[in-house]
Amino acid sequence: MNQGEGVMSQWKGNSGLSRRQVLATAVAASTALSAPAVLAQGRPRVVVVGGGAGGATAARYIARDSKGAVDVTLVEPTRAYYSCFFSNLYIGGFRDYASIGHSYGALAANHGINVVHDWAVSVDRDKRSVGLAGGGSLSYDRLVLSPGIDFKDGSVPGWDLSQQNRMPHAYKAGSQTQLLKAQVEAMAQGGVYCMVAPPNPFRCPPGPYERISMVAHVLKETNPTAKILIVDPKAKFSKQGLFEDGWQRLYPGMIERIGPDFGGDKVEVRPASMEVVIDGEVNKVDVCNVIPAQQAGRIAAAAGITNDAGWAPVVAHTMQSRADENIHVLGDASHQGDMPKSGFSANSQAKVCAMAVRGALTGSKVYPARFSNTCWSLIGTDDGVKVGASYEATDEKIAKTDGFISKTGESAEVRKATYEESLGWYAAISDDIFS
Amino acid sequence: MAKPKPRIRVPKSVEAGVPFTVRTRITHPMHTGLQRDRDGNPVARRIVNRFRVRYNGAEALSVDLEPAVSADPYIEFEMAVPESGLLEFEWVDDDGSVYSLRREIAVG
Numbered sequence: 001m002n003q004g005e006g007v008m009s010q011w012k013g014n015s016g017l018s019r020r021q022v023l024a025t026a027v028a029a030s031t032a033l034s035a036p037a038v039l040a041q042g043r044p045r046v047v048v049v050g051g052g053a054g055g056a057t058a059a060r061y062i063a064r065d066s067k068g069a070v071d072v073t074l075v076e077p078t079r080a081y082y083s084c085f086f087s088n089l090y091i092g093g094f095r096d097y098a099s100i101g102h103s104y105g106a107l108a109a110n111h112g113i114n115v116v117h118d119w120a121v122s123v124d125r126d127k128r129s130v131g132l133a134g135g136g137s138l139s140y141d142r143l144v145l146s147p148g149i150d151f152k153d154g155s156v157p158g159w160d161l162s163q164q165n166r167m168p169h170a171y172k173a174g175s176q177t178q179l180l181k182a183q184v185e186a187m188a189q190g191g192v193y194c195m196v197a198p199p200n201p202f203r204c205p206p207g208p209y210e211r212i213s214m215v216a217h218v219l220k221e222t223n224p225t226a227k228i229l230i231v232d233p234k235a236k237f238s239k240q241g242l243f244e245d246g247w248q249r250l251y252p253g254m255i256e257r258i259g260p261d262f263g264g265d266k267v268e269v270r271p272a273s274m275e276v277v278i279d280g281e282v283n284k285v286d287v288c289n290v291i292p293a294q295q296a297g298r299i300a301a302a303a304g305i306t307n308d309a310g311w312a313p314v315v316a317h318t319m320q321s322r323a324d325e326n327i328h329v330l331g332d333a334s335h336q337g338d339m340p341k342s343g344f345s346a347n348s349q350a351k352v353c354a355m356a357v358r359g360a361l362t363g364s365k366v367y368p369a370r371f372s373n374t375c376w377s378l379i380g381t382d383d384g385v386k387v388g389a390s391y392e393a394t395d396e397k398i399a400k401t402d403g404f405i406s407k408t409g410e411s412a413e414v415r416k417a418t419y420e421e422s423l424g425w426y427a428a429i430s431d432d433i434f435s
Numbered sequence: 436m437a438k439p440k441p442r443i444r445v446p447k448s449v450e451a452g453v454p455f456t457v458r459t460r461i462t463h464p465m466h467t468g469l470q471r472d473r474d475g476n477p478v479a480r481r482i483v484n485r486f487r488v489r490y491n492g493a494e495a496l497s498v499d500l501e502p503a504v505s506a507d508p509y510i511e512f513e514m515a516v517p518e519s520g521l522l523e524f525e526w527v528d529d530d531g532s533v534y535s536l537r538r539e540i541a542v543g
Contacts, residue, residue, distance in 0.1 A: 248506065256462050256507075262442050 043071050044361040047130050047140040049120040049299055051076030051104060053083070054146030054331030054346030056433045061354035063111040069362050073114040073138055074107065075130065078174070081434070084204060085343040086426055087173040089378055091181045092214030100173065102434045110435065120147075123303035125324055142357050145305075145312070145321075146330040146346065147297025148172070149203050152310065155293035156196055158269040166271040167288040170211075171203065183287045184215055190225040191286035194276050196267055197232040198291045201311075203332045203341045205238035206387070208291055210377040213243065216251040217380055229285065230257040231278055233265035238340075239377060239387055245408040246379035296333035303327065311335035316393035317369050318356035319349050328353045337397025338389075345373045347429055352393075369393035376422035382412065384419030439463045439483075441526055441534045448541040454513045459486070461526050461534060467502040483508055485527040491520040518542050 048059040051074055063072040081102045089095040107113045116138070122131035129139040151169070153160065159167060170180040184193060193215055197208045212228060219226040228251075237243075247255045258264040263279030269290060270276075276283045295301075295310025305312045305323040312329040313322040314336050321327040330353055331346030339345040352369040359366035374388030389403030406418060444458040461483060468480025480502060488496040495514055519542045526534045 252506070253462065253464050256440065258442070261458055262444050262460065 043069070044141040045071045045139060046073070046142045046144065046357060046361070047138045048072065048074045048144040048146065049076075049130065050146035050148060050297065050331075050333075051078070051081055051115075052146060052148055052331065052346065053085075053343035053429070053433055054148075054350045055144060056081070056104070056107060057347045057350035058144045058146065058328075058330060058354050058357075059113050060107055060111055060433065061351055062357055063107075063113045065354065065364070066358050066362055068112060070358065071114075072112070073116060074104070075116045075118060075120045075132065075138070076104065077117060077119045079104070079117055082173040082177065083343060083430075084171070084173045084207070087170070087177045088207065088211045088214045090177060091170075091184065091211060092217045092378065094214075094378065094381075097178065102430060104434070106435050120299050121302065123299065123327075125303065125326070128326060140326070141361060142326055142328065143303075144328045144330060144353060144357070145297075145300055145303065145333060146350070147299045147333050149294040149296065149332045149341075150298050151292040152295050155199075156267060156269055156290050158271065159196075159290045159292065163269075163271040163290075166274075167269060167290045169291050170289060171198075171207075171291050180287075180289055184218055185222070187219070187223055187226060187286045189223055190227075191223070192227045192229055192284070193219070193287045193289070194229040194231065194283065194285040195289045196269065196276070196291060197230055197234065197237070197264075199233045199265075199293050201341060202291070202294045204375070205340050205342075206243075206375050206377045209237055209239065209243045210379075211289070212255060213246060213251075213377070213379045216247065216254055219254065220251055226254070228255045229276075229283065230255065231264045231267045231276060232257055232259050233267075235260055238375070239385060239405070241408055242385045242406055243377070243379065246383060246385075250380040250383070294332075296329075300329060300333050305329065307335060309335070316396075316398040317352075319353040320356070328357065337391075337394075338400040339371060339373055339391055339398050340375060342373055342375055344375065344425075344429065345371070347433060348372055349398075369398075371398055374425070376418065376425065378419060378422070382416040382419055384415055384417075384422055386418055386422070439526070439528070439532075439534055441524065441536050443524055443536050443538060445522060445538050445540060448543060449516065451517055451542045452515050454515045456511060456513055457488075457522075458509070458511045459524060460507060460509045462507050463526075463528075465502070465504055465506045465508065469502070481529045483526045483528055485525075486510055487525045487527075488512075488514075489523045489525075490514070490516060491518075495522075516540060516542060 048055045059072050059074040083100050086100050104115045108115045119133035120130050121133045129137045131137050168176050168180045170176040266279040268277040296312050300306050300312045305321045312334050314329050314334045319328045321329050330349045332341040348371045358364045371391035376386045378384050385406035387405040390401045391398045439461050441461040446455050449455045463483050466478050466481045470478045486498040522538045524536045
């Protein structure tokens with residue numbers, strides 16, 4: 001079990017205790033009771049797959065609030081997490097790249113979480129163990145899956161992952177986001193930026209349209225004769241009135257959206273020639289941002305807990321999979337009801353999940369589930385808008401109880417305050433996930 | 436201003452005499468002549484003032500547009516045709532430009 005040793009060597013307990021010290025103490029105590037075999041079962045094990053807003057929050061809250069009573073392992077392939085939320089602001093030049101990056105160091109150091117940088121590739125639900133690409137496996141009492149999204153093969157004819165450097169998706173933040181930003185900045189004067197928008201449901205419903213706003217903001221300054229073409233299979237989209245009002249005010253004549261009424265649902269791309277074919281009409285473009293149709297991250301399907309649409313149905317009260325009560329699913333990957341797929345939602349669901357997991361494993365008190373979400377979007381400098389809601393758990397789903405949305409015609413002061421609120425939120429949620 | 440870009444949606448094949456939907460849209464700012472720019476200077480009127488459709492050379496539709504029509508004018512209508520032929524679309528700009536598109540329709 002080299003993998004296991006690797007995991008243990010990263011473990012640092014609260015108060016600076018190493019795992020070895022904790023084990024030594026525990027072994028001494030159990031030896032006194034002459035029941036060393038109980039030890040392995042005495043400390044319940046939670047494995048969390050996915051170190052984003054859902055998984056990292058769940059790992060942190062379970063480890064922190066159980067005060068070492070639960071052994072928590074977080075499996076995440078990347079060593080630095082670049083948040084999808086606010087990555088559009090990086091494209092727009094409102095954030096630098098480092099400011100959307102987060103390390104897992106604090107989760108290990110402050111909360112004793114075993115952070116394993118590997119891919120989880122299989123789940124043996126009978127043996128309750130997770131297989132890793134590196135060859136090891138991790139056994140669990142409860143498994144939390146928060147793998148985010150993967151793309152559906154073939155959803156945009158002509159595009160697959162091998163084309164992602166020519167036609168970036170930039171819908172998992174990181175090098176893809178850097179690439180798209182560089183392509184926008186390198187566009188020829190008067191060139192065309194095209195986005196192939198995804199069908200519902202998908203990660204961050206306003207995300208593609210905030211991105212359009214940020215690209216327009218950049219082009220207005222550096223390339224004012226450039227055009228933006230959105231090819232969209234959806235008749236409507238999130239915060240549509242707010243975005244279209246903003247585009248008209250700030251970027252008049254630059255943005256054209258082709259919905260299904262003009263063939264936006266019949267699109268094919270040709271990466272080699274940089275062409276986008278819209279229901280037979282060939283459009284030559286300079287940058288093509290393809291955001292394909294989405295489904296739960298692959299480990300959810302590998303675990304056998306997804307529905308026909310590719311998402312994992314869950315019980316709203318606890319975020320437990322409807323197919324396996326030992327597995328919880330969070331965030332984008334879950335099929336839960338009314339909440340949008342967002343970092344805020346995942347973070348909110350993770351706290352409900354953490355409470356349920358601790359309740360099941362340590363007998364701690366469990367309160368009725370409450371959820372909340374807000375999606376902020378930036379349309380231009382100091383021009384922020386938001387949509388949000390509160391939710392409760394019913395037996396069928398996570399159900400919306402009340403909501404709010406920005407209005408068109410708001411004053412510049414209100415829009416600036418909304419943007420500044422989003423900055424505060426980003427700082428706070430980053431701490432809530434990673435500190 | 437970027438060059439206006441017209442788009443149309445027409446079925447490729449239709450049945451003789453059975454109405455079908457035609458959708459058209461052109462990207463255009465439709466400046467009313469009443470607005471001012473950021474520096475307070477008047478923005479000259481510039482609109483698409485006429486939209487025309489011909490089928491096999493005969494006028495099928497003619498529309499006069501006024502300054503109250505919003506940006507990117509969208510015009511949808513129904514028509515029926517007796518035989519295969521050519522649909523021609525024209526948008527006439529205040530500045531004299533004419534933007535046109537054409538589409539073959541097969542009856543059968």
